[in-house]
Amino acid sequence: MTPPPRPGGAMVEFNGVGLRYGPDAEVLSDISFNLQPGSFYFLTGASGAGKTSLLKMLYLAQRPSRGLIRLFGEDLVTMPRHRLPGFRRRIGVVFQDFRLIPHLSARDNIALPLRIAGVGEEDLAGPVGEMLSWIGLGERAEAFPPTLSGGEQQRVAIARAVIARPQLLVADEPTGNVDPEMAGRLLGLFEALNRLGTTVVVATHDIHLISRIENAQMMRLEKGRLSDPTGALRYPPNRS
Amino acid sequence: MIIPRVPVQHRRLLPDRRLSGPTPWVIAILMLLTLLAAAAGVGLARSANAIGAAIAGRVTVQIVTANPVTRAEQAAALRRAAAGQPFVRSARAVEPAELRATLGQWFGSTEGTDGGGDPVLNALPLPALVDIDFVGEDRAAPMRQLRALVAREAPGARIIPHAEWLEPVARLIRSLAWVAGALVLLMTAASAAVVIMTARAALGTHYATIEMLHMIGATDRQIARLFQRRIAIDTAYGIALGSAVAAAILLLIGWEWSGVTAGLAATASLGPWGWALLLALPLLAIALAALTARQTLLAALQKIL
Numbered sequence: 001m002t003p004p005p006r007p008g009g010a011m012v013e014f015n016g017v018g019l020r021y022g023p024d025a026e027v028l029s030d031i032s033f034n035l036q037p038g039s040f041y042f043l044t045g046a047s048g049a050g051k052t053s054l055l056k057m058l059y060l061a062q063r064p065s066r067g068l069i070r071l072f073g074e075d076l077v078t079m080p081r082h083r084l085p086g087f088r089r090r091i092g093v094v095f096q097d098f099r100l101i102p103h104l105s106a107r108d109n110i111a112l113p114l115r116i117a118g119v120g121e122e123d124l125a126g127p128v129g130e131m132l133s134w135i136g137l138g139e140r141a142e143a144f145p146p147t148l149s150g151g152e153q154q155r156v157a158i159a160r161a162v163i164a165r166p167q168l169l170v171a172d173e174p175t176g177n178v179d180p181e182m183a184g185r186l187l188g189l190f191e192a193l194n195r196l197g198t199t200v201v202v203a204t205h206d207i208h209l210i211s212r213i214e215n216a217q218m219m220r221l222e223k224g225r226l227s228d229p230t231g232a233l234r235y236p237p238n239r240s
Numbered sequence: 241m242i243i244p245r246v247p248v249q250h251r252r253l254l255p256d257r258r259l260s261g262p263t264p265w266v267i268a269i270l271m272l273l274t275l276l277a278a279a280a281g282v283g284l285a286r287s288a289n290a291i292g293a294a295i296a297g298r299v300t301v302q303i304v305t306a307n308p309v310t311r312a313e314q315a316a317a318l319r320r321a322a323a324g325q326p327f328v329r330s331a332r333a334v335e336p337a338e339l340r341a342t343l344g345q346w347f348g349s350t351e352g353t354d355g356g357g358d359p360v361l362n363a364l365p366l367p368a369l370v371d372i373d374f375v376g377e378d379r380a381a382p383m384r385q386l387r388a389l390v391a392r393e394a395p396g397a398r399i400i401p402h403a404e405w406l407e408p409v410a411r412l413i414r415s416l417a418w419v420a421g422a423l424v425l426l427m428t429a430a431s432a433a434v435v436i437m438t439a440r441a442a443l444g445t446h447y448a449t450i451e452m453l454h455m456i457g458a459t460d461r462q463i464a465r466l467f468q469r470r471i472a473i474d475t476a477y478g479i480a481l482g483s484a485v486a487a488a489i490l491l492l493i494g495w496e497w498s499g500v501t502a503g504l505a506a507t508a509s510l511g512p513w514g515w516a517l518l519l520a521l522p523l524l525a526i527a528l529a530a531l532t533a534r535q536t537l538l539a540a541l542q543k544i545l
């Protein structure tokens with residue numbers, strides 16, 4: 001078991017990170033920031049600015065082409081591949097395209113992270129049922145994703161990301177397919193998790209969301225480079 | 241574990257339909273051909289060994305003395321003398337009637353089975369023959385001692401080792417057995433190739449699921465076990481089907497063969513070890529398929545972060 005980040009230390013550290021796909025130019029350049037445990041961050045930027053690429057490195061789907069990334073106090077760039085699953089279990093991810101497994105019911109999709117982590121069926125029934133009720137899909141627990149609306153699928157995807165109480169939650173446009181009321185509820189869930197200590201990073205186009213979370217900080221990507229409009233990325237972080 | 245145990249809830253990660261429709265059928269055909277080739281190989285090898293064992297220690301002494309009375313006396317003396325030797329298991333003088341009956345088949349004699357009434361056969365100066373079987377595996381020393389015995393009892397007689405004229409046949413049969421063995425190996429390799437292709441196709445088909453499982457912290461082993469189980473079950477179906485058809489064919493051939501009681505064909509049988517090998521082959525095939533699938537899957541998963 002990897003130890004939690006040391007007190008006062010950053011949960012995520014990016015230092016001079018660059019990312020390129022193949023021989024093309026870098027899609028992300030000179031990315032440096034620290035994410036503090038228990039904080040809430042919004043990542044904004046125009047389409048194509050590199051938000052999804054940055055999130056992929058955060059949730060360990062991509063290693064950088066250069067630079068240093070530390071997660072939970074450990075160097076991810078040189079970390080052996082076999083150790084990655086243990087880290088991934090501490091990260092919840094909400095994908096922009098949901099990535100639900102179409103032949104599994106909503107209940108089974110939500111239960112998946114717990115089953116992969118080895119939680120017994122008797123122990124996961126309660127949390128999964130509560131989660132289904134909370135996202136308003138208690139009646140549709142056995143429905144398969146293709147029969148759910150876009151908003152319902154997104155709620156299932158979010159429930160799957162948070163069911164295992166991750167230390168870091170990464171969400172890519174999590175409210176893009178839900179109505180404002182559900183967007184508010186989902187954001188409330190993120191906020192509740194954040195209050196319980198989960199570090200949350202939400203990539204969004206919706207500038208109105210940002211104002212709804214107290215103390216949230218914003219990172220902005222422009223053409224693959226990071227700007228720091230709220231001072232979130234200073235180290236030590238701006239507490240003012 | 242040939243077919244790994246996977247919790248029921250995890251099995252649902254792969255859809256219920258078979259991973260690749262043709263795989264069990266291709267494996268069934270390959271297993272059928274493998275078992276038939278193996279049975280042929282075992283039967284031929286045993287036949288070659290049986291012929292080799294039968295002819296290796298047998299010689300026929302051909303006495304061609306012109307005087308028929310002297311010829312018969314020499315044959316009788318040689319048989320008696322040979323029978324008393326420690327290196328001889330058995331010595332038998334071939335009866336003239338038996339000789340005429342054999343020759344009669346070639347001459348087309350119609351005068352009874354022994355050809356005794358055929359004037360042409362009766363006019364032929366037939367040699368006297370003594371069949372001698374040696375004791376033990378060593379052939380050189382008994383041959384030296386037999387030559388000395390023949391020189392004493394029937395001077396001028398020829399010693400004809402059976403191996404001289406049947407050994408090429410046994411060699412041919414052995415070659416065919418090796419060819420059958422090579423076919424078994426080739427078809428085993430083809431079966432492994434089918435499993436590798438199936439595993440790769442399965443990974444391609446379910447890439448999105450695999451990627452998702454990785455992202456939520458599934459290990460390569462957890463993912464590989466899912467696919468390994470499914471591929472092992474698919475191939476087990478094929479192997480069972482191929483084995484059942486092969487068993488039916490072999491039993492039919494065995495039933496037909498049981499009517500053959502003479503000649504080289506009578507030496508061909510599978511024997512207990514042959515049947516044991518044929519029974520073990522399907523199990524080995526399932527194990528090979530599962531192992532191949534596992535290694536292919538793990539190697540492919542290693543390429544995904």
